[in-house]
Amino acid sequence: MPDRVLVCVAWPYANGSIHVGQAAGCYLPADIFARFQRMIGNEVAMVSGSDAHGTPVTITADQQGVSPEDILSKYQNEFLKTWERLGISFDLFTTTHTQNHVEVAQDMFLRMLEKGYLYKDTMEQAYCSSDERFLPDRYVEGECPHCGYDGARGDQCDGCGRTLDPEELIGMSCRLCGSSPEIRETEHFFIRLSAFEGRLLEWMRGQDHFKPNVRNFTVGFLEGGLKDRAITRDLEWGVPVPVEGYDDKRIYVWFEAVIGYLSASKEWAQRSGDPDRWEDFWRKESRAYYFMGKDNIPFHTVIWPAMLLAYGDLNLPYDVPANEYVNIEGQKVSTSRNWAVWIPDLLDRHDVDPVRYALAANMPETSDSEFNWADYVRRNNDELVATYGNLVHRVLTMVGRNFERTVPDPGELDAESLALLDTAERGLEEAARHLNGCRFRNGLQAAMGIARAANRYLDSKAPWRAVRTDMGDAARTLWTAMTVINCLKIALCPYMPDTSEKVHGLLGLDGSAEGEGWSWERDALRPGGALPRPKPLFTKLDESIIEEERARLGT
């Protein structure tokens, strides 16, 4: 009986390209995990989509003088292309701007209202009388009361980093027209988050399999007390509030976007031809994993679980393996300074699997990590080309030259060969344990350990000498090495799916590596089987690209 695994991935704002920090932080780990779960035979649904209604989307639209829909559709298309090129295997990547999402979000709103978890109250907001509208916090600018920085926004000061309320700004001005907004009272719906404090604390304390930093942070957050929060806003762009008299208000994006996990699951089920199938993942025995960056932790360990409890009869997260941040060449990613490596741009010049490998090897799983080009070239040349690619290539060329490109007949295996096969099997099991526990760097190390063991074995057996003195032993050695390469193909498939398919083909096997799943048959390679002409798996990179790539950063 396969397990059901729901893989939820953070929703990117549809206003900019994906960079390596986001890729290594959530999309790649989610994909590696989903691929592994599919390989071991579990039922997987991996969903996400564009966050259409975030303020950054309308800001970008205003800046470019186009509609938010235009920005949304531009980046939705780009995201889909990015996933395709980076090999991120979403079962559905939708947006929050679908009729389905509106219905699901409104249903959740109304159900929570019925159950008394939402209530009306008034609050103060900046209002621009010349534009005749309330202004989102980010649309108010002025001087920071703390540091005097002149371009501070109503939500935060970029000069000193402090978070602000619009009315604190000295000399508020409207970002749209420049006039001075006033502060007006406005009525909104609030969520009674405080009602869930105890239940969430109890739940979180029991989640021993969570990463300690995620759990500790959440427990601390909850112990600090939950404040009720406004969940509607005076805006035109977003999901309408399904209550009379609220025509000029929308559901606030932080409340609405997380509902995307549920609405996307429903859309996926609908598209798959079995509209009720989402319930398997949300109401039956199933584990839900949420992949995101650390800035999103409280939304997924506190607010979304509170909403799920409020709605009722929906599964809470099973794990929230949030990652930290990736720095680039020693500095924080800054999209405004273009201190970022953009995935679409990166894939124009580099093969996908080395990119996936380098990002997986440097995933910020336990602390902030570092991406730099010297390391990228090193990982490609010293680890992929030299350790893995060369292993495959040296074995297959020897087989090609000495066994007429057919699988050699191993005859009876000797102790050393059996020992290597056992080592490979243990490595594969270890990789599986790590993958299952979302420890992707460790899983990669376990897999690469198999490659190093195979290289050691070859050095010890020296089949290039044996072909002149003991053809039987050469056959035994090369068959064993090929069989271990077949094992490596499996262990590395979640990380580098394209490469595993290549290896699968180079070993003369039918079907696909992915289709074969996570099962290593020691007798899969039949003596006498025909093999294609070997080709190197990876390309060695010249050191000069380090400087070339660095020069693209900034400006």
Place this chain on the structure above:
RNA sequence: GGCAACGUAGCUCAGCGGUAGAGCGGGCGCUUCAUAAGCGCUAGGUCACAGGUUCGAACCCUGUCGUUGCCA
């Protein structure tokens, strides 16, 4: 300003109470099948700093400095 995390070999990072680890890089050697790839050996660290608890601390506690994040 408050809270938290982090500070371990040249680099990227593990370890988190019991004789300092990995990969890569450096040095020396072996090998020559392979995309000058592979293998072995070796050097390198007062585990940020100062105190404390303990038979014993990188690991627990306190303080200092530094970096980062969250909050005000």
